[in-house]
Amino acid sequence: MAKVHVSTTVNGQPMDVLVEPNDSLLDTLRDGLGLTGTKEGCATGDCGACSVMLDGRLVCSCLVLGAEAEGKTIDTIEGVADSDGLHVIQQKFLEHAALQCGICTPGFIVAAKALLEKNPNPDETTIRYWLAGNLCRCTGYDKIVRAVQDAANELASPA
């Protein structure tokens, strides 16, 4: 199969990459572009470890073809922190010990950031349903929910 040339924007940077027609966006990010912060837990869209933003929409990158990234804007975990340091959500995950092994953490942070951009003041139930597509087997979710609540509070009332 001939490879497909894809021009895309990842974390604000224009990028070119050759992909196999059957490569997922997850494969493209991890193997084509070396962005291994996005994780594969299932490759069937059930665990959320591969969550990224595609043109501002939260998706499982394992369910999108790499070739579909042509002309699109992709944001991954590697773009969440910036030159000022960690994002508030990342900081709150650390303060609340909202990660144990850390494999699901990039997906949770990308998904939580998408939630707070859409709904800056979610209640516990909203947080729990929004994050229901992200599996964590270590924490029992309690500290993740608290971290997201705390991040929302801090974003709402900057110190």
Next chain:
Amino acid sequence: MAEAVDLKAIGTRPVRPDGVEKVTGRANFGADLNLPGMLHGKILRSPHAHARIKSVDLSGALAVDGVLAAISGKDIPGGGDLGDNVLANEKVLYDGHAVAAVAARSAFIAEQALDQIKVEYEVLNPVLSIDDAIADGATLVNESQHTNGDTSQPASNIAAVTKFERGDVDKGFAEADAVAEGEFRVPTAHQGYIEPHACTATINEEGKATVWCCTQGQFDVRSMTANCLNKQVSDIRVIPSEIGGGFGGKTTIYLEPVAVKLSEISGRPVKMVMSREEVFRATGPTSATLCRVKVGAKNDGTITAATAWLAYEAGAYPGAPVGPGCMSVLAPYDLENFRIEGLDVLVTKPKVAAYRAPGAPQSMHAMECAIDDLARKLGMDPIDLRLKNAADEGTVAPYGPQFPAIGLRACLEAAKVHPNYTTPPAEGQGRGVAVGFWFNIGMQSSAEIRIAENGAVTIMEGSPDIGGSRASMCLMAAETLGIPYENINAHVGDTEATGYCNTTGGSRTTFATGMAVIEACEDIIAQCKERAALTWELDVDQVDWEDGQAVPKPGVNADVKPLSLADIARSAGRTGGPLLGRASLNAQGPGASFSVNWTDVEVDRETGKVDVKAFTGVQDAGRAIHPSYVEGQMQGGAVQGLGWALNEEYIYNDDGVMENAGFLDYRVPVTSDMPMIDTQIVEVPNPSHPYGVRGVGETPIVAPLAATSNAVRDVLGFRINDLPLSPPRVLAAIDENE
């Protein structure tokens, strides 16, 4: 024992040292390594639950363009059952059993090439339950397996029987005023770590291999891989990546010898990553069980006798966690009369692997349900019944040893007055209580402490950090050295970079590796005192270590300024060379951990769905080094236990093929399924650890199974003995009873 010491670092909740790497995507997990020239390996798996392999023909795969190596079972010459599980030889013993493997330029080519391998099978009958496996005339999973190795008896699927008893059970039951009994089934469940198994291996022309992999124990990967390949441990270097969950499931190997062999044939590095389907079909899981228990008590609640018959599925090879299942089933109780019998039963399912408190959740589910029924019969509060019979310091445990200080009674007393317990369940909800227990283990650990020229401390140890243990190591070092936590970092070394360390498992890391870190810090302190004495021209016994610096002892006449770790490190070249502390030990006295859990549930009588409305865990941690991560263990274990109680089970069709090998159909709890998980840490210090630590990681999964069953019993008014309490089972039970 540091109980009376004023602790400064221990008990605080700082950010873990590896935290930033893990919230930014920088941390490298098992599948994140790529090497130049690397090939991708894939495994061909059996479509049959049970079949004789008549032939394997690899030539079709080798003819595919881009394939550089292909192997089958004969290429993994050693390892016994483990090697046969890695690649099957004469028979395949479960759906998904590995049969052959290829390495190719891409994962896609490797997968395509698997289709070109020709395997001729003679299909045999599957053996899918304990009832079928132990029935007369059962199909034998292994024709040369005899119970307890006794070849005077016919071959059997019962690989082993263990028994132990105390007192006179018949007399005990005769004295009982009330008796509760039942037969309970717990299904096969998977550890469900989010990171699939992954490794990359390369081997050079001298036969020296390097393996990168996600594992709970790099030294065990080294020895197991060496065994499978008939190599020496010194031929293999194992570099542990970050690990994306394990819960016991990453204490063994599946891919590593295959990757090494494929690398040897191809001359290239080979990377292998399992799919989620492969993880479900061919790794883990833990045992399904059939348990028959009986317990009797006098009207005042005194338990007079108990019996337990516990059958555990081992999967395809002997080795179910039936021993710990038997040892834990009555561990919370001080008993005069009991009899326990355990069976290790072969079935055509994957070879079971350790799963968080291996064996205890199943047997204790049965017994804690019976204890709950007994409390109802006696009209006693379930916590009062347990307090009446609770094991305590000095109790001889059913499995032999006498308990030192333990925290069961303290946990029960804390639960009894907890506001979540004194407040009754809401209208329409039921409440269930259960007790959990795990032995915990000690074993071997090594640690080194290195001091940089600015006084910064590096810990090098060998326990893969699966849930924040680096933070615990740094806190114990900060406490011992008397310096700020922020000045310390901890690293997990590979098999060539750090001293031998047993696997992260058995809730041993904070206890045993922590003890090694503390002793290595004490070694540093001793060296610093010597260096200060040399600098000050004093005797070493005239020097003290206080708040992270060397000072002259009170009364010593010396006009000197205290020397900090940084001062001593900076001038170390003039006082004997770099500061390097070390310790290695075989830690004794790990200290059992007990818990009390209760949960409030609602049952939808139209759908059979059980909703967990509240959950509280109380557990003895001995000493919580980093309380957030202790709570995290309690919460995570609770939710795994709730998942097992409510939804999780392997579903096989009649041919023994797994029908739910994915996260959509093997449904682990998601955020919206769960309430907040309340925790209360009890601290009854472990007398064997300098700061009183007990392992905390495994106990939390034990009690939720029975607590959930007991809560559903409370709300429905009748008991459902088997798990999971999934909507179809609960609905059927409601239909039958109403």
